[in-house]
Amino acid sequence: MMRNGGQLLVDCLLGLGATKAFGVPGESYLAVLDALHDTRGRLDYVVCRHEGGAAFMAAAWGKLTGSPGIAMVTRGPGATNAAIGVHTAMQDSAPMIMFVGQVGTDLRGREAFQELDYRAVFGTMAKWVVEVDRVERLPELLSRAWTVAVSGRPGPVVVALPEDMLAARTDALPLASPVAIREAAPDSDALIAAQDLLAGAQRPLLLVGGCNWQPAGRAALLAFAEASDLPVLADFRCNDVIDNHSSVYAGEAGVGMPTHVSRLLREADVILAVNTSFGEMTAAAYTLMAVPDPVQRLIHVHGADSELGKIYRPALAIHAGPNRFAAALRPVRGGWATWRTRARAEYLASLDALSQPSPVDMGICTAHLRQILPPDVIVTNGAGNFAVWPNKFLTYGTKARLLAPQSGAMGYGVAAAVAAKIAHPERLVVCFAGDGDFQMTGQELATARQAGAAVVILILNNGIYGTIRTHQEREFPARVSGTDMVNPDFVLLAQAHGFHAERVETSADFPQAFARACAAPVGAVLDLVISAEALTPRASLTQIRAAGLARQGE
Ligand SMILES: Cc1ncc(C[n+]2csc(CCOP(=O)(O)OP(=O)(O)O)c2C)c(N)n1
Ligand SMILES: [Mg+2]
Numbered sequence: 001m002m003r004n005g006g007q008l009l010v011d012c013l014l015g016l017g018a019t020k021a022f023g024v025p026g027e028s029y030l031a032v033l034d035a036l037h038d039t040r041g042r043l044d045y046v047v048c049r050h051e052g053g054a055a056f057m058a059a060a061w062g063k064l065t066g067s068p069g070i071a072m073v074t075r076g077p078g079a080t081n082a083a084i085g086v087h088t089a090m091q092d093s094a095p096m097i098m099f100v101g102q103v104g105t106d107l108r109g110r111e112a113f114q115e116l117d118y119r120a121v122f123g124t125m126a127k128w129v130v131e132v133d134r135v136e137r138l139p140e141l142l143s144r145a146w147t148v149a150v151s152g153r154p155g156p157v158v159v160a161l162p163e164d165m166l167a168a169r170t171d172a173l174p175l176a177s178p179v180a181i182r183e184a185a186p187d188s189d190a191l192i193a194a195q196d197l198l199a200g201a202q203r204p205l206l207l208v209g210g211c212n213w214q215p216a217g218r219a220a221l222l223a224f225a226e227a228s229d230l231p232v233l234a235d236f237r238c239n240d241v242i243d244n245h246s247s248v249y250a251g252e253a254g255v256g257m258p259t260h261v262s263r264l265l266r267e268a269d270v271i272l273a274v275n276t277s278f279g280e281m282t283a284a285a286y287t288l289m290a291v292p293d294p295v296q297r298l299i300h301v302h303g304a305d306s307e308l309g310k311i312y313r314p315a316l317a318i319h320a321g322p323n324r325f326a327a328a329l330r331p332v333r334g335g336w337a338t339w340r341t342r343a344r345a346e347y348l349a350s351l352d353a354l355s356q357p358s359p360v361d362m363g364i365c366t367a368h369l370r371q372i373l374p375p376d377v378i379v380t381n382g383a384g385n386f387a388v389w390p391n392k393f394l395t396y397g398t399k400a401r402l403l404a405p406q407s408g409a410m411g412y413g414v415a416a417a418v419a420a421k422i423a424h425p426e427r428l429v430v431c432f433a434g435d436g437d438f439q440m441t442g443q444e445l446a447t448a449r450q451a452g453a454a455v456v457i458l459i460l461n462n463g464i465y466g467t468i469r470t471h472q473e474r475e476f477p478a479r480v481s482g483t484d485m486v487n488p489d490f491v492l493l494a495q496a497h498g499f500h501a502e503r504v505e506t507s508a509d510f511p512q513a514f515a516r517a518c519a520a521p522v523g524a525v526l527d528l529v530i531s532a533e534a535l536t537p538r539a540s541l542t543q544i545r546a547a548g549l550a551r552q553g554e
Helices: 005-016 027-036 051-065 076-092 118-122 135-150 163-167 188-199 215-228 259-267 322-328 337-350 362-372 385-392 412-423 435-441 444-451 466-475 490-496 507-519 541-553
Strands: 020-023 044-047 069-073 096-102 128-131 156-162 204-208 232-235 249-253 270-274 297-302 316-319 378-381 401-403 429-434 456-461 500-504 524-529
Touching: 005 027, 005 135, 005 163, 020 051, 020 412, 027 044, 027 096, 027 156, 027 163, 044 444, 051 069, 051 076, 051 096, 051 401, 051 412, 051 435, 051 444, 069 076, 076 096, 076 118, 076 156, 096 135, 118 128, 118 156, 128 135, 135 156, 156 163, 188 270, 188 297, 188 316, 204 215, 204 259, 215 322, 232 259, 249 259, 249 337, 249 385, 259 337, 270 322, 362 385, 362 507, 378 385, 378 412, 385 429, 385 466, 401 412, 412 429, 412 435, 412 444, 412 456, 429 435, 435 456, 456 490, 456 507, 466 541, 490 500, 490 524, 500 507, 507 524
Parallel strands: 020 044, 020 069, 069 096, 096 156, 128 156, 204 232, 204 270, 232 249, 270 297, 297 316, 378 401, 378 429, 429 456, 456 524, 500 524
Antiparallel strands: none
């Protein structure tokens, strides 16, 4: 059977197991769009409103499902709009494949209309970039793209599609399945060495991260931690790896780090880091663990050997996938109950927020949500001070998921929520957005409506770019510049998109408004009135400014 490049690409994606593609159309890949005409119900094209939204959705899909999220965007302008999603998938270690149109091979190199050199543009941003020049090589290169995206440390792959290649015809057969790569398992010597190091520890700590966990791997890790009675920290925005309700869970090592978390990292003598890539946020810009030789004895376990010894020189480096490593672990009993109990108690205490100087007090709202959110809720957020609420004040059980960008990309939350609801229409999906954050991808409300994705979006509306104001008041106190916003009426905006929408003026109104939002069949937006004064959970704007002024006076 003869196929053109578009048809072969789509048939390969079906064989690999893709079921959704998120994109904005372009004339550069009409043959792919045409092939998708015949795959509805098997491989659906989710029509987005901005390539940044589409790429975020693909990145979030990859993080949620473990299978590459598919984005499809047009040449230059589409590709550059989509860059934020590629960068986010990289920092999140999320599998993703972005297909991008390219000028015909006969024009390449002339700076033709919308031409870009994708290898140069995405070379340092993506895990791999390839341009497919010959139509018959599509199966080979798509198989490799999929494999690269999911293996080792998962990440984004960019595949460029010259127009003439998509139009060319071939009798090449499409792929029937992905390459199945078994995770690397730890060898028994390495395991014994790890268990010995742990057994000799006074204050051991388990630090878990990454996004290629499977339910069995997570369960095995939890069982190991509980049987060994040692405290567990989640890496930045990886709160959902380990059951937060377990007596071993002690919090998230990320931005806005609570004092007990920094104490645990500093005081630990042995840290077993499983699937962690050691981004800047994990150990407070590397201040809690010295580079390259931390005082703590580090056992670093990762599925990608390129992550081992990258930043730290571990006492023991083990190249193994997280799930197989977790399955191989046997309990170590070192009498750490006191150390673990204190960590847990401090974590539980950290969930009680101070009373906030704000009409809607997010401490009260998150305390309510902790009680009523269903166990399998999917929570998403982008970036801003508001993200501290879902990241530090909500708890995630074994079935819950948190989709939050380790890249700190504003706008991720709304798009990730849409992708999550498309993946799991039966689950409650709640997005936490800042007012600035929401406006980065708010147009994807239209995508949500079109796709029937009934997400619940909470806009924590404080009228400012709060994170930047926080830094500004610390470094340039009382000189507000570029951090105020005059916002649209979010209720009207959401209603114009067909969403149920309400403005919530007090904490007391929140529970009922949230219940109505969850019941709305079309999805809902709640515009929460937050005072700019409630700048962070622990310090008000006035306090932060006063401290900044006092430092200036010194
Ligand atoms: C795409 C992007 N642009 C800019 C930034 C820098 N930035 C980080 S947080 C922030 C402010 C977020 O404001 P908002 O969403 O209103 O949340 P708030 O801090 O007020 O709670 C900005 C501008 C970023 N992280 N990502
Ligand atoms: Mg704000």
